[in-house]
Amino acid sequence: MAGTVRSEQEFIAHVQSGGVVEAGDWMPEGYRRAVIRFIEMHANSEYMGALLERDWIARAPTLERRIAITSKVQDEVGHAQHLYCLLEDLGRPRAEVLSDLLEGRSRYNSFFHYPTASWADVGIIAWLSDAASIIAQKALLQTSYGPYRRILPKICWEEAFHVVHGREIMRTLLSGTRQQRDMAQEALTRWWPRLIYFHGPPTPAEKDADLTIWKLKGRPNEDMRQEFLRLYIPKIHKWGLQLPDPQLSFDEPSQRWRYTQADWEQVRLIGRGQGPASQAQLEIRRRAMEDNRWVAETLAPVPPAQEASR
Structure with a gap:
């Protein structure tokens, strides 16, 4: 496309006809x-999401589980690495992105x-939140921005393995002792309201008009949420787990699930760093970055002027 598009009208025509945009294009x-x-947002979520499970590497109940969760955390950090590279293009x-993240300026x-x-939280996160992630990411597989479009299949493929990892943790717990089954139910009870708002608030079509025209958003938030509910509520019920929402019901005429609406203003505040673990998580990242600053400084390229003076 480079050199052929010089106006927004031409750009819209290009992407609407299936054209792909590259980093160096107008x-x-x-x-x-x-x-x-x-x-x-995607990169930061991959990066910070890995922190939820990182602490369980040393506490995994078996060596096999420890290896599996280590691999999953490596995958999530690797996804962030790829996405931060796209941002640099x-x-x-990257230094600016991470600084904004650690200072609470980005979400x-x-x-x-x-x-x-x-x-059990590790199982719920991998089984259900990664499933919700796949739905959101698959909606972007035909995004008009080429570099993002090309990296998403790899991310979705790896997330699918994470879902299996989480499902097997839950299967093991639910076939175990009463204490293990109670642990699984308690984790689901805590995380379910957060899964409901995973895909974000319902948004009117006009709010997403530009994103739709530019082919940057494939599906409305509520459609993605409904797909998640349609796929996973039957699986949850099949395993004998109870969902903690008295308003949860399936509406036959509309073929949609009804559920207790989130306090979306509160969700926005949480996303801006006012969640129960937001500051603690960011502080861990700040300390890690400071402790390992010497590595980045050692590997940084020497400015030409300093090189010439050696």
């Missing part, structure tokens, strides 16, 4: 900002602002 400034916002330096999914309390 693009409207609003489009560039929207792509950066999408990818940065768009002129958003990540509200789901990841909570602490984990038991091994």
